[in-house]
Amino acid sequence: MSSGGHGSAYDVEFRSVTKRFGDLTAVNAVSFQVQQGEFLSLLGPSGCGKTTSLRMIAGFEQPDDGEILIGGENAVGTPPYKRDVNTVFQQYALFPHMTILDNVAYGMKQQRVSKSERYARAREALELVRLTGREKHRPSMLSGGQQQRVALARALVNRPRVLLLDEPLGALDLKLRKEMQIELTRIQQQVGITFIYVTHDQGEALSMSDRIAVMSDGVIEQLDTPAEIYDRPLTAFVADFIGEMNFLQGRVTEARDGEYDLDTGTGVVVRARGEATRGQAARVGIRPARLRIAAGSTNAAIHGAINAARAVVDTKMYLGDEVQVVVTLDGGTQMVIREQRVDSDESHDAIRPGDPITIQWDRTAPVLLAEPPAPDPTPAED
Ligand SMILES: Nc1ncnc2c1ncn2[C@@H]1O[C@H](COP(=O)(O)OP(=O)(O)OP(=O)(O)O)[C@@H](O)[C@H]1O
Ligand SMILES: [Mg+2]
Structure with a gap:
């Protein structure tokens, strides 16, 4: 429809993207589009290419073939820090010697945002993840779920166009994971930022996503709403993997x-x-x-x-x-x-x-x- 980058309906688009590691094709001619404000999950068994896909969006890996568009503009060649995306990993890698508030505000310091604004925005992000009152604490004083909330606040503080989440709840126990699933959905709806969420847990993908891309062996077998994927799986792999x-x-x-x-x-x-x-x-x-x-x-x-x-x-x-x-x-x-x-x-x-x-x-x-x-x-x- 529109020819320029602005006003594109898609926040992220893959056009026949391929990534090889030596003889192994980790991502094989994959195409998909992610709408603005969408919660899209990449779901599939270990080794199917989920993290590799995410890392190409973040800019940590370059595709061998195909195009990646972010906000309608070709992103291939753009370094990670210049992409309007942020990533939350399973290991939240907080700075142990810094307070929670400083952990969240840290990235903005590099970008030369004024101190008062840094702290105002960090407090707002901590409120979003319901950690108001813990600003002065160190990461070691928080539970795993709370630490993951800090990591989330840190990733959201700049209001990126797209948030990439790679098995962010994988280290949490089942009960905490369920709580955080509800929290993540609430936060995503509140901020309206596009989430691309990697998981190998089909229950998690079904309950949280607007759409799910089911991956196997470097390809997307089906991309559709949870209800469609569950009720009308296209392939035996999808049928078997989901429920x-x-x-x-x-x-x-x-x-x-x-x-x-x-x-x-x-x-x-x-x-x-x-x-x-x-x-x-x-x-x-x-x-x-x-x-x-x-x-x-x-x-x-x-x-x-x-x-x-x-x-x-x-x-x-x-x-x-x-x-x-x-x-x-x-x-x-x-x-x-x-x-x-x-x-x-x-x-x-x-x-x-x-x-x-x-x-x-x-x-x-x-x-x-x-x-x-x-x-x-x-x-x-x-
Ligand atoms: N840097 C690398 N060098 C060589 N091979 C790699 C590299 N990164 C990934 N691979 C291979 O590419 C394939 C896809 O890996 P990827 O990490 O994307 O899988 P995944 O779907 O995220 O799996 P998991 O659920 O285990 O995290 C795997 O076979 C993996 O061994
Ligand atoms: Mg992975």
């Missing part, structure tokens, strides 16, 4: 009017919504909570039934409000079912390992995944 997913695979035998039939070849036919091509090999995913136990040990003649499968119970576990049942289908596929106990039929209490049962699902439950299943490494037993 739990049951998989069924087979061949599409019918496809019309936005519905298809997938014959698994083991007596189960999946009928679901989606655009498939007749004859194609395909794989679907079904979330554990979308499976129902339809009947106890009376699962007689449903061979070839639609959206139902005979199975044998492997285990049953109480998970507080939920019950988790693991079953093996006639074809040998294992599936996980999770039922809310308040909604669960009383007869399910009697289910025991070894019992034959029937599981069912709605035609809205299966998600058609983009890539066909890999060839089955274990030959069918029959």
Whole structure:
């Protein structure tokens, strides 16, 4: 739309960015755009290229190929200190001999901001992270969560265009991490600064982000809202990485009017919504909570039934409000079912390992995944 750098709708943009370390391609032709004020998470397993992507935005690494735009302007070649971005790391690296206030004000001293203004802005940043009253303390007198708040105040004090956060809560225990997740979301909404947040914790990404980029092996597999990523994962990797997913695979035998039939070849036919091509090999995913136990040990003649499968119970576990049942289908596929106990039929209490049962699902439950299943490494037993 606009040709100049000003008024660009994107705070950060990758255009086919590649970064190699010797033979290894850490980031492979990645493109994405981050909107102003957005909370975007880069989510993926260890080594998938999250930190490398972040370091290229910060300017600590240079891409081998492609373009990086910050605020609509080409940033490649611009040194880190001239970029309108700041980074918060997992190790908060505060100066131990300085007070909290001086830690936050320190960066501005280098920029020759007057003393009174430095302290006024540092106090404001400490108020934002709710540390008013701790100005005179040293970092060692604060808890881990509080120290991370100081690091955050220090990064925000200059009001950068973009804040980069690399697993900032990784060193905190679970309870503190949950608290800080809520705090970070509040702070981001209050200051309206674009956050790019690196994590390998899918729960964290789902709960905090406007959008999530799911990365694997140097590429983004899917970039979308948490709800879309969860409800409509495009690939088996995304489906498996975000929450739990049951998989069924087979061949599409019918496809019309936005519905298809997938014959698994083991007596189960999946009928679901989606655009498939007749004859194609395909794989679907079904979330554990979308499976129902339809009947106890009376699962007689449903061979070839639609959206139902005979199975044998492997285990049953109480998970507080939920019950988790693991079953093996006639074809040998294992599936996980999770039922809310308040909604669960009383007869399910009697289910025991070894019992034959029937599981069912709605035609809205299966998600058609983009890539066909890999060839089955274990030959069918029959
Ligand atoms: N300076 C470097 N020299 C050589 N290889 C590197 C360098 N930095 C990163 N890599 C490699 O690039 C790949 C991506 O690394 P990166 O740090 O971006 O992963 P990550 O997604 O942040 O993982 P983690 O969750 O473990 O932090 C890895 O295989 C890593 O070993
Ligand atoms: Mg990393």
